Amino acid sequence: MSGTMPGAAIPGRGMTMSDLVARHARVSPDAVALTDPVHRRTYRELDARVDRLAGVLAGRGIGSGDRVAVLGRNSIQVVESWLAVLRLGAIAVPVNFRLAPEEIRYILHDSGSSLVVVDPDLAPAVEQARAGAPAVGSVVTFGEEYEALLAGEQTGPAGPEELAVPDEAPAYIMYTSGTTGHPKGAVLTHRNLYLHAFCSMATLGTTGDDRVWMSAAPLFHIAGLSGMLPVLITGGKVVIPPSGGFDPEQTVRTLAAEGVTSCFMVPAQWQAVCSVDLAAHDLSRLHRISWGAAPASTTLLRTMIDAFPQAEVCTAFGQTECSPVTTNLRGEDSIRKIGSIGTPMVGVEVRIVDEDMNDVPRGEVGEIVYRSPMVMAGYWNKPEETAEAFRGGWFHSGDLVRADEDGYLYVVDRKKDMIISGGENIYCAEVENVLAGHPKIADVALIGVPDPTWGETPLAVVVPRDPADPPTVAEVETYSRQRLAAYKRPRHLRLVDALPRNPSGKVLKTVLRETHRA
DSSP states (O other), X not given: OTTOOTTOOOTTOOOOHHHHHHHHHHXXXXXEEEEOSSOEEEHXXXXXXXXXXXXHHHHTTOOTTOEEEEEOSSSHHHHHHHHHHHHTTOEEEEOOTTOOHHHHHHHHHHHTXXXXXXXXXXXXXXXXXXXXXXXXXXXXXXXXXXXXXXXSOOOSOSOGGGOOOOTTSEEEEEEOOOSSSSOOEEEEEHHHHHXXXXXXXXXHOOOTTOOEEEEOSOTTSHHXXXXXXXXXXXXOEEEOOOOSSOOHHHHHHHHHHTTOSEEEEOHHHHHHHTTSOGGGSOOTTOOEEEEOSSOOOHHHHXXXXXXXXXXXXXXXXXXXXXXXXXXXXXXXXXXXXXXOOBEXXXXXXXXXXXXXXXXXXXXXXXXXXXXXXXXXXXXXXXHHHHHHHTGGGSEEEEEEEEEOTTSOEEEEEEGGGOEEETTEEEOHHHHHHHHTTSTTEEEEEEEEEEETTTEEEEEEEEEESSTTSOOOHHHHHHHHHTTSOGXXXXXXXXXXXXXXXXXXXXXXXXXXXXXXOO
């Protein structure tokens, strides 16, 4: 554009992730923006690389509204790819790198992605998937090809940063990790995401020292994506850990070496971290630790509180469709209200309703529904599912909760996982929380199995702390007798080495139900 300085922002333009990087590249160019085990990028370096990649993508026909799938393990390059896509007004589609070719094909076809950016060793799976995704016209491979493209001449129109991207435009299509049927693509707008970041900062507070953030979640997961936004807003540093098998020792070393101030992990990861000799590392800058994506037992929460006395322990609850956090439990309540998911975040309105959308009395169980500017625009290409999700003008979460006398919320189950035995509702999360306190149980999941008398009865799938001395049905029954009503106590017990989980840490109960039929 004639008369526009290179890198200058258009007055009144929106606030995308890409805009944030461009602004900090002008204000604090030498500050570190991203770091992973291999590379570090300052805001100046990151912005320049994003601009060059945006030119490459534009040269391959990518423009406003086009979808670009990104399939890679955690790395700075994955984030660069997102930012380049957003800079063009296109839509990024993060893809789980653990998926099989047929699952990748479904996402590429459903999203209508016209270009894929992929890790070299995952490229064969993408090539197989392309056979059923005719819209894919081009593939860019991380590594030598990617770096050569960025080093070469820009092949698209100059200055892609000059494009003003509307706040309400879609930014990402995040495919949910549904446990039945095909995943649904939640469409999150730029406005959804930056309002979530600001509301999170308003809820939890932020200080000048709160500038280094790390999440152990994979980047294709909403926690990995959305969690970095508050730090990018303030010009801080995002620490990207490697993908692959979780290494608690290395994770603690990274927390110390990078001076991490705030960190998110799923409960299973925190459990492993708490077993490390934390006193051997300088974690004095770590002032907030948060967990979410899967239930945590009160036993684990007490362990976390004891292991990190200098840090505020926060509960983050929500789901992909809500950008994702909807409720928080602040540190001062972490003991007083242990086990709660807290109260609604700033900007989130909630109700607890029955099947007819009537509010249930306080203390009774109902589905939590939301109204918020952070809730998704809808499911991609799924108008019927979108209409059902927004039935009655509120977003239906599928989570069953209750509120205590102070308005603090407690999750009792997912609607689809609740067990009905002899007409009584059994909420799995409640029973699992109790069983997790058994000294011989390291991990546990409850499922319902068919029963000729009661319809279904609870079965506990247990990971023993000591495989040589596992709990018995009699021991679990004795332990449960003083803690659970008779109809809630497990009638069956199955011992396993590990529970099947999806990348966000949720137990795959459909797999358990298929595997452990009584």
